[in-house]
Amino acid sequence: MAEESKTSSTIWETVKTVFWALLIAGIFRTILFQPFWIPSGSMKDTLLIGDFLFVNKFAYGYSYASCPNIKIERIGLDIDAKNICGFLDGDNTRLFGSEPERGDIIVFRHPSNGTDYIKRVVGLPGDRIQMKEGVLNINGEPVELEDAGNFEEVLEAQGPLGKTPRCANGAVGVGGICEKERQIETLPNGVSHSILNVGPQRYDSTGVYEVPEGHYFFMGDNRDNSTDSRAPLTAPGGVGYVPFENLIGRADRVIFSSAGRSMLFFWTWRGDRFFEKLD
Template structure:
């Protein structure tokens, strides 16, 4: 009898431990930091496919978008932040709200699909944003650009989605060297970062976008390979992003995997451990 009671007590303690761990993880992810694994190449070369980072949720305060989404199609799980905290959606406000700065790399919820995106904030409320000849214009003034060499990568399938990079010198064969022109862009306020060019395309020349109050304009650093605010969300792009849709700021890459899974430690990139995000 004593043995059965001891066994029963052990099971109860195990359940308590698991529940407490889940609660702690939930609080950590909801209020402090959210893990994020870069799935696409829209932010190269600032962020590479396979970079793993934690998003600082304290930077901008909290809204409905701060609630975690739990999506695991393999197990039929699709719990969205809207399902948990949707009651707080719609007022475009935040608790303990902080103002994002131009040049921040931000994770936000897509205004239509609700999926998490990561892009660079280039346009603040009231700004007039335009692309002209591949050069970003903010309030009628082109940003400063300086040559920064060439970005090189191997032309092969990348990440779990097996995405192949687009190349300025392409197409190149499997295993060939894929190149893109790299420039250093300096935004108003002084934030400098790398951008890449692949080709001349429609997104290099746009109309003037006037950013509404309480909204922000985002672009990918890999300018010719990014679905961002240059395309309205009703047309499959991102459009203007409401303040309440911001999840947090990305400050540092923790580690990076060049393979199909972040668990393949033998594919981790040795030069990206704890790398600051510029």
């Protein structure tokens, strides 16, 4: 009997330890920081496929989107943030809300499918946004651009999804050097960052987007390889205008980076990107 009691006590202590560990992790992830892996090249060369970062969730306050999605395909678990914090959804407001600044890199929930995206906010509520021959115009004025040479990378499968980059210098073949034109873009508030261009694309010239109140306009830094607010929600993969309540948090710094198919492949780690501050 004593042995059974000791075993039961050990099991109960293990259950309590796991419970409190999950609770603390859940609070940390919901209130403070959310881990995020970069799965695509839409933010190159600011963010590379395989970069890992923590999203600052208290930068803009809290909404239903602050709650985590819990998805474990192996056991069929799929709990959306709205299932947990849906009572906060619907009024496009935030608790302890603080508005983003133009140029912030933000993780947000897609307005229709709930997928987490990461892009740069270029349009604030009330702004008029337009692309003219590949140049971003904000409220009728083109942003400042400065040539910054080429961005080069090896044409090969990248990251766990095995995607290959698009190149401005044509079909170079696997193992060849893939180039993109790089420029430094300076937004009206003085925020400067690099952008990449491949060549003429559909959204290089657009009509005028008038950003509604309580919404934001997002674009990827890899301008010709980004599905963002330039594409309406009715378009395949389109993002459209993003409501204030859909913002999850701000990305401030790369914590870890790996160019391989797995973070365990230490020979693919990008040590020069560890703890790199984002602009």
